[in-house]
Amino acid sequence: MSHLAVSKTYKLFIGGAFPRSESGRTYQASDNKGNFMANAALASRKDLRDAVVAARKGYAAWSKATAYNRGQVIYRIAEMLEGRRTEFADLIMISTGVSTQIATAEVDAAIDRLVHYAGWTDKLSAVLGSANPVSSPYFSYSAPEATGVVGILAPMGSPLLGLVSVLAPVIAGGNACVVIAAEQDPCVAIALAEVVATSDVPAGVINILTGRVTELAPHLAAHADVNALDLTGADTELRKSLEEAAAQTVKRVYIPRGMPDFAAAPGTARLRAFLEIKTVWHPTGALSLSGGTSY
Amino acid sequence: MEWEYSPAPESRAIADIKDRYLPFIDGTFKEGSGEDRDTINPGTGDKLSTVSTVDSADIDRAVKAARQAYGIWSSMTGTERGKYLFRIARSIAERSRELAVVETLDNGKPIKETRDFDVPAAAQHFFYHAGWADKLQHLGLGPAPQPLGVAGQVIPWNFPLLMAAWKIAPALAAGNTVVIKPAETTPLSILVLAEIIADADLPPGVVNIVTGAGDVGSALVNHPGIDKVAFTGSTAVGRRIQRELAGTGRKITLELGGKGANIIFEDAAQDQAVEGIINGIFFNQGQVCCAGSRLLVQESIAEEFVDRLKQRIETLRVGDPMDKNTDVGAINSEAQLGRITALMDAGIAEGAELWSSSCPLPKNGYYLSPSIFTNATPSMRIAREEIFGPVLTTMTFRTPDEAVMKANNSPYGLSAGVWTEKGSRAMGMAAALRSGVIWDNTFNRFDPTASFGGYKESGFGREGGPSGLAAYLNTDDEAVMAPAEASPLDARGARKNARGRAARARAATPLDPRGAPKNTRERAQ
Numbered sequence: 001m002s003h004l005a006v007s008k009t010y011k012l013f014i015g016g017a018f019p020r021s022e023s024g025r026t027y028q029a030s031d032n033k034g035n036f037m038a039n040a041a042l043a044s045r046k047d048l049r050d051a052v053v054a055a056r057k058g059y060a061a062w063s064k065a066t067a068y069n070r071g072q073v074i075y076r077i078a079e080m081l082e083g084r085r086t087e088f089a090d091l092i093m094i095s096t097g098v099s100t101q102i103a104t105a106e107v108d109a110a111i112d113r114l115v116h117y118a119g120w121t122d123k124l125s126a127v128l129g130s131a132n133p134v135s136s137p138y139f140s141y142s143a144p145e146a147t148g149v150v151g152i153l154a155p156m157g158s159p160l161l162g163l164v165s166v167l168a169p170v171i172a173g174g175n176a177c178v179v180i181a182a183e184q185d186p187c188v189a190i191a192l193a194e195v196v197a198t199s200d201v202p203a204g205v206i207n208i209l210t211g212r213v214t215e216l217a218p219h220l221a222a223h224a225d226v227n228a229l230d231l232t233g234a235d236t237e238l239r240k241s242l243e244e245a246a247a248q249t250v251k252r253v254y255i256p257r258g259m260p261d262f263a264a265a266p267g268t269a270r271l272r273a274f275l276e277i278k279t280v281w282h283p284t285g286a287l288s289l290s291g292g293t294s295y
Numbered sequence: 296m297e298w299e300y301s302p303a304p305e306s307r308a309i310a311d312i313k314d315r316y317l318p319f320i321d322g323t324f325k326e327g328s329g330e331d332r333d334t335i336n337p338g339t340g341d342k343l344s345t346v347s348t349v350d351s352a353d354i355d356r357a358v359k360a361a362r363q364a365y366g367i368w369s370s371m372t373g374t375e376r377g378k379y380l381f382r383i384a385r386s387i388a389e390r391s392r393e394l395a396v397v398e399t400l401d402n403g404k405p406i407k408e409t410r411d412f413d414v415p416a417a418a419q420h421f422f423y424h425a426g427w428a429d430k431l432q433h434l435g436l437g438p439a440p441q442p443l444g445v446a447g448q449v450i451p452w453n454f455p456l457l458m459a460a461w462k463i464a465p466a467l468a469a470g471n472t473v474v475i476k477p478a479e480t481t482p483l484s485i486l487v488l489a490e491i492i493a494d495a496d497l498p499p500g501v502v503n504i505v506t507g508a509g510d511v512g513s514a515l516v517n518h519p520g521i522d523k524v525a526f527t528g529s530t531a532v533g534r535r536i537q538r539e540l541a542g543t544g545r546k547i548t549l550e551l552g553g554k555g556a557n558i559i560f561e562d563a564a565q566d567q568a569v570e571g572i573i574n575g576i577f578f579n580q581g582q583v584c585c586a587g588s589r590l591l592v593q594e595s596i597a598e599e600f601v602d603r604l605k606q607r608i609e610t611l612r613v614g615d616p617m618d619k620n621t622d623v624g625a626i627n628s629e630a631q632l633g634r635i636t637a638l639m640d641a642g643i644a645e646g647a648e649l650w651s652s653s654c655p656l657p658k659n660g661y662y663l664s665p666s667i668f669t670n671a672t673p674s675m676r677i678a679r680e681e682i683f684g685p686v687l688t689t690m691t692f693r694t695p696d697e698a699v700m701k702a703n704n705s706p707y708g709l710s711a712g713v714w715t716e717k718g719s720r721a722m723g724m725a726a727a728l729r730s731g732v733i734w735d736n737t738f739n740r741f742d743p744t745a746s747f748g749g750y751k752e753s754g755f756g757r758e759g760g761p762s763g764l765a766a767y768l769n770t771d772d773e774a775v776m777a778p779a780e781a782s783p784l785d786a787r788g789a790r791k792n793a794r795g796r797a798a799r800a801r802a803a804t805p806l807d808p809r810g811a812p813k814n815t816r817e818r819a820q
Contacts (some may be wrong), residue, residue, distance in 0.1 A: 014634040073619065127435055130761055134742035135419070142746045142760055173599070240542030247537035249550065250530065250752040257544075258775035267772025277762045278747045280725045 010040045010186055012210065014046055015054030016203025022046050027211070029186050032097030033180075040186035043211035045219045048226065050208040051178045052225050055149045058204025061177035063146050065202070067122035074121065074172060078114035081107070082193060092159055093189050104159040109263060110164040117168035120271060125174065128270075139282045144275040146174030147252055151220040153213060153233035158262050159185035163192060165262045166232050169270035171205060179208045180217060180228070182233060186210035187269035214238065221245035228252035228274050232260065300612065303619040305406045310396040316346045316482060318506045319489035320353065321360035322499025325354050329507055336345060337403030337625040338616040340659045346482045348507035351514055354474070357503035358520040361472040364500030369442050369470040380425030380467060382495040383488075387418040387460075390491065394484055398456055399616045401483040403625030403661065404579050406617055415487075416741060417460035420759075423743035424464035425444060427764055431469065434761050440768040441548055442470030448483075451528045452478035452627050453582045453683075459485045461758045462525055463502060464743075469767035471523065472501045476515055479508040479691030480628050509810040513539075513781030516683040521545065523767065527584075529681075530707070530752050541722060548756030548766045550584065550748060552681040553709030556702035557587035557738060558692075558724065561596045563714035567736065568600075569607050572687070575712060575738035577611065577623050577665050581685040582631070584753075585710035587738050590667075590689040591698055595693045601669060608665050613654045623685060626661040637665060637683030642668050642677035647688070672705055681707070695720065699727045708750030712738045731757075 010029075011018040025042035062070065081088070082209030085107050092103035129143035150170045155162035159182060170177045193208045209216060213233065221229055221242040229246050229251060231239045236292075239255060246253050252272035316334075317324040329348035336343040349357070368376065386395065394417075395409040404413070431440045446466045450458035455477055466473045477485045485504055492502050505511055509532070516524045516536050526536055527550040540547060557575050559568050575587025592600050617623030626632040643649055651664040665685045671678050677688045692698040702711055711730040713721050721735040731749045734740060741747065746760035756766045 060785050128762070130744075130746075132742065132745040132760060134740070134745055136740065136742065138737065138740060140740075140742065140745045142762065147750075224423050233387055236360065236542070243541030244538045247541065250534060250537065250551065250754060252755050255544065256775060257771060259776040261776045264774035267774070269771050269773045272765075272770065275747065276731065277746050277757050277760075278725075278733065278750075279730060279747065279760075280733045280735065281737055281740050281745070282721065285736055 005018065007038065009211065010038050010190045012043055013177045013190060013197070013206070014047065014051045015207065016197060017055070018193070018197075021211070022050070028217035029095075029184065031094045034269065037094060038187050040190070040210045043209040043216060045216070047209055048216050048219050049177065049223070050087070051209055052149060054204035054207050055176040055178050056204075056225055058202055058206075059149055061202040062171070062176055062205045063174045067124070070172065070174065071118045071121040073200050074114055074168065077079040077196060077201065078111050078118065080195045080199045081111050081114065081192075084191075088188065088191060089158055091191055093156040095159055095185055095188060106158070106161045107145065113161065113164050113241065113266070114168055120169075120172045121174075124271065124275065128277070132279070134281075137284045139284050140279060142277050142279040144173070145278050147274045147276055148175060148227035149225060150175045150177045150228045150230060150274050151223070151226045152177050152179045152230040153217055154179055154182045154189065155232045155260065155262075156182045156184065159188035159261045162260075163189055165266065166230055166262070166270070167206065169266070170230065170274050171201075173271055173275045175228075176205045177207065178211055178220060180233070181208055181210045183211070183213055188193045190237065206265050217242055218245060221251070222248065223253050224249050226251065228254070230254045230270075230273070232256055300620050302615070304615065304617045305396060305399070305619060307387040307396055307400060307617065309393050310400055311393065312344055312397070312400065312483070314344060316344055316486045316506075318347060318349050318353065319486065319493075319502070319504040320357045321503065322493065324489070327506060329353070329511070332506075332508070333481065334401055334482060335628070336660075337627050338400070338660045340661065342597070343400055343732070344483065346506050349505045349511055354505055354518060358447075358476045358518050360522055361474050361503055364470045365444055365788035366499050367498050368472050368501050370782050373431060376467065376470065377425045377428035379495055379497050380421050380428060380464060383491055384418050384421035384425060386491040386495060387414065387488070388423060390487070391415065391418065394456060396617075397487055398484045399624070401481050402452065402455060403616050403627050405621040405624040406619055407621065408579060411564075413454055413457045416743075418456045420457070420743045421464045424468040424764070427465075428468040430493060431764070431768065434764060434768075436765060436768060436770050437772060440469070440512065440770070443767060443769055444471060445520060446471045446473045446523040446525060446767065447515045447518060447521035448473055448475040448479055448525045449516060449528065450475065450643050452481040453579060453584070455481035456484040456488060457483055457528055459488055462527075465758070465763050466523075466525070466767045467501065469764055471767050472522070474503045474505060474515060476505050476507065476512045482506045501544060516540065524548070525756070526550070530754075533754055546766075548758070549754035550756070550758060551752065551754035552707055553584045553586065553749065553753050554589055554679065554681055554705050555585055555587045555710035555712065555730070556589045556591050556699045556705075556728070557712040558591045558702060558714065559593060559596070559600060560695075560713075560715040560717075560720065561593040562716050564716060564736070565596070565600060565603060568714040569604050571714065571736070571738045572604060573611070573711065576687045577685050578665070578739050580623055580717070582627060582683050583739065584681075585732060585739065586683075587710065587712050589678060589688060589702075590687050591692050591701055592689060593698075594691045594693050600803060601667070601689060605667065608652050608667070609653060609654070611654065611665055613652070613662060613664060614657050621757055622759045623665055626663055626812050629661055631661060632661045635682055638677060638680060638682045639666065639686060640672070642675060642688070645677070647671040647675060647676045647677060673701060679705065695724065699724065703729045706752040709753035712732070739749060
């Protein structure tokens with residue numbers, strides 16, 4: 001008995017839901033031979049704005065979550081991805097034309113990358129913060145906090161590992177994000193959104209849009225409620241104009257020096273790029289209870 | 296009872312103000328080719344001295360000198376670099392009274408402040424960073440963090456010497472060389488610092504000081520020979536610098552404006568809170584980026600508290616900055632005084648109530664009575680824009696949540712203060728406020744060990760502490776592929792190389808060092 005395949009409708013991922021583009025537009029994603037793969041949603045400026053609103057809400061919940069909780073949730077994403085290894089390997093194979101073995105290796109590396117960042121959430125303060133020995137009667141400490149809402153242009157050519165490698169450090173730090181998926185790999189990106197949607201990630205922490213990078217990115221860079229940008233997926237010319245737009249609201253901008261080697265061990269640059277250091281001062285009082293010499 | 300103070304002026308002789316000051320380039324003081332500028336004593340409105348300014352050829356020369364010196368300075372051992380910085384710290388302390396008087400004459404801030412804060416804090420900054428020079432490997436940024444090269448730095452007029460220390464000390468400790476531009480209204484103290492640097496025998500070109508106005512600063516940060524830009528000043532100029540440097544890959548630190556909220560809960564120790572608010576808004580005549588310029592008082596105590604505050608403000612002595620009893624000195628320039636009063640006019644026009652201290656003001660010089668706006672609303676310009684003067688805008692709140700919401704309702708995020716006797720509330724507020732510095736039951740505290748810098752449109756990057764040093768080191772530890780393997784410009788190129796990358800993904804797990812050698816080599820460059 002033959003089974004007629006039920007093909008998936010790829011939609012956007014905004015605020016924990018999977019809406020179509022409000023514009024009603026779609027574009028065709030093709031496999032490595034140029035054949036039709038699926039219809040993907042062609043996100044509009046309105047979709048992008050909705051995603052930023054959702055991300056701001058997601059940020060409120062996510063930044064209040066404990067570091068332990070955030071670590072567990074990111075680990076949960078790895079668990080969910082592990083369970084769908086074959087599906088992702090197939091998607092990567094179809095999209096990029098690589099062998100099963102290579103596609104599976106990319107999925108495995110992406111899972112390990114998530115596990116890596118799951119373990120970072122509750123170490124950031126210890127590694128990047130400090131107790132400050134100020135020369136006055138105050139207890140002062142500095143600790144990292146999330147920057148806020150981060151706009152991410154996902155890298156091209158590494159549909160899953162690249163996407164996970166830019167996404168995970170941003171959320172590990174407690175940020176929420178709006179991701180513009182690599183234009184040619186919308187299917188992998190939205191499949192990852194399904195993984196995220198079943199991983200206890202609060203709604204709005206991760207939002208994924210598919211569509212034209214050149215259409216969406218300028219609005220993301222200019223949006224006043226976006227605090228930072230990761231321009232990994234933008235070409236040199238686009239980067240410059242996005243950086244210029246970002247300056248209007250003094251956004252933090254992360255730009256890698258070249259094409260990142262996502263297979264290599266990640267450093268901490270991507271984590272640090274989306275963290276703020278907050279310094280708090282608290283008086284210890286004129287009466288020193290610990291420094292006395294009277295006993 | 297009437298209290299009268301006899302004048303207690305500091306002697307200006309110790310400042311030994313010269314008729315003419317020159318830029319400091321490549322280890323020597325030399326006439327610049329720009330137009331001369333007079334620098335004014337804001338306390339009297341009289342001309343203090345003349346400063347020779349630079350033109351673009353001088354900037355070229357300074358950047359070239361810094362580049363040449365970079366080879367020597369960056370290859371010197373950290374221990375040696377540190378010893379030079381320790382020397383500078385000691386010399387600042389030795390010439391502290393002279394520097395304090397120069398600063399007060401050129402800037403207008405009270406001698407009490409320059410003597411007890413600006414100058415000692417500048418010395419401490421050099422002392423602190425001197426100790427880092429041979430310990431960069433302990434910053435947690437890798438085994439051998441590398442300097443960036445030549446830093447172009449532009450500093451404001453509100454803390455001329457201290458800002459110079461904040462910029463120069465970490466840059467030098469990390470192994471960079473600098474070209475720094477002081478503000479056009481306050482060039483003198485940094486040129487005295489240049490004498491100290493020359494006396495310390497620093498190699499020529501390690502520190503270059505170029506004088507002039509905003510056009511010089513703009514030419515400096517855009518100079519192709521600069522590797523790192525550090526700017527402290529207004530958000531408007533910071534934005535422009537960020538935009539101009541788009542696409543250059545140049546590392547930037549921006550320390551910009553603020554509209555700090557000072558939040559008073561009903562259980563606060565009120566007398567202490569009053570002192571803290573005064574310090575928060577009238578320290579340095581309110582010309583402080585992190586000033587507590589928005590007062591948020593819990594409604595239940597607001598009326599009584601603001602009365603108390605006014606009574607205390609009435610006792611502030613406004614006047615001659617050189618007088619040791621002066622609490623509030625002169626506004627730095629006529630132009631700044633104009634900007635402050637223009638915003639005050641806007642506050643009145645928008646319906647806020649203005650109250651000003653009845654203290655007498657000197658006839659000459661640029662002075663303003665300490666002032667408070669009441670009945671202000673969050674949408675007024677005086678509640679949103681940085682006034683950068685001795686003007687406090689007060690508003691009220693009922694619940695802690697409302698206080699947080701109002702405090703965070705600003706494009707800025709530099710500082711905030713919380714006054715409460717309840718420890719858990721203080722810590723909870725500190726966590727909820729979106730600002731780079733939070734002061735619990737105090738305000739305007741600074742220390743080189745404690746990093747300082749903004750959230751949101753108050754800028755990015757930190758000064759002081761370990762994170763302040765990171766701003767002057769190459770901290771980019773993300774591995775990148777060799778250009779032949781993939782070009783980020785070309786989607787098809789990336790697609791073609793997907794196979795190669797995926798193959799490496801299989802060969803090298805994230806923890807596998809085999810993935811790393813190529814990148815280690817790139818980092819070492």
